Amino acid sequence: MGRKRASITQLGVQNDEPSAEERNIIEILNIKERPDLIAQVAQWIHQEWGHFRDRSLQDIVRAIENGCVAEYPFTLVAIMGAEPVGTASLKIHDMDLLQDFTPWLAGVYVPTIHRGKNIASLLVSEVEERARRLGFAQIYLYTSTGAKLYEKLGWNSIQELEYDGIHVVVMDKMLKP
Numbered sequence: 001m002g003r004k005r006a007s008i009t010q011l012g013v014q015n016d017e018p019s020a021e022e023r024n025i026i027e028i029l030n031i032k033e034r035p036d037l038i039a040q041v042a043q044w045i046h047q048e049w050g051h052f053r054d055r056s057l058q059d060i061v062r063a064i065e066n067g068c069v070a071e072y073p074f075t076l077v078a079i080m081g082a083e084p085v086g087t088a089s090l091k092i093h094d095m096d097l098l099q100d101f102t103p104w105l106a107g108v109y110v111p112t113i114h115r116g117k118n119i120a121s122l123l124v125s126e127v128e129e130r131a132r133r134l135g136f137a138q139i140y141l142y143t144s145t146g147a148k149l150y151e152k153l154g155w156n157s158i159q160e161l162e163y164d165g166i167h168v169v170v171m172d173k174m175l176k177p
């Protein structure tokens with residue numbers, strides 16, 4: 001319970017080496033099951049978005065740790081073999097604006113060398129599924145660059161606005177009961 005495994009072959013990447021089975025499995029788990037990976041995930045987030053809204057590495061570590069306390073908010077990590085290969089979170093709020101909207105998909109990140117293997121798609125659908133199981137009927141996100149990816153995953157654009165000087169699209173998705 002609480003873990004999801006998917007074969008990368010199922011996800012569309014060919015691999016003819018059965019002996020590398022462990023490397024073909026993507027496991028998605030709550031980072032509270034692997035606190036040793038918090039530093040790595042925080043570093044990804046800081047590298048990608050730390051400049052935006054001035055978040056220090058320590059702020060990000062603290063936010064991830066706060067997400068380890070209860071069922072929600074949470075951070076997921078994708079692992080392939082022994083290697084962490086992506087992350088995504090469910091947050092209560094992710095914008096100072098739009099405080100009435102909750103919860104938010106946030107921090108979807110896959111390291112460059114692992115992109116294009118459907119890992120982000122898998123992480124997003126796992127966050128959606130866990131949000132649905134928590135009883136949420138609708139989920140939100142904002143993005144400046146990823147709207148096309150999320151459209152492919154069934155998300156709808158609901159607003160466009162300037163946020164801290166950046167043009168962002170706010171999107172939502174209804175979660176099936």
Ligand SMILES: CC(C)(COP(=O)(O)OP(=O)(O)OC[C@H]1O[C@@H](n2cnc3c(N)ncnc32)[C@H](O)[C@@H]1OP(=O)(O)O)[C@@H](O)C(=O)NCCC(=O)NCCS
Nearest residue numbers: 048108109110115116117118119120121143145146148149
């Ligand atoms: C965006 C990101 C998470 C995608 O990760 P990924 O594991 O490579 O994504 P997937 O393999 O699941 O891609 C799913 C689909 O979205 C497409 N896609 C991925 N990133 C995209 C982007 N920025 N713009 C448009 N399409 C994109 C892929 O081509 C793929 O489409 P396909 O199935 O038709 O080929 C990754 O590039 C990343 O971490 N970028 C930096 C952080 C970021 O931008 N996060 C998300 C925006 S908030």
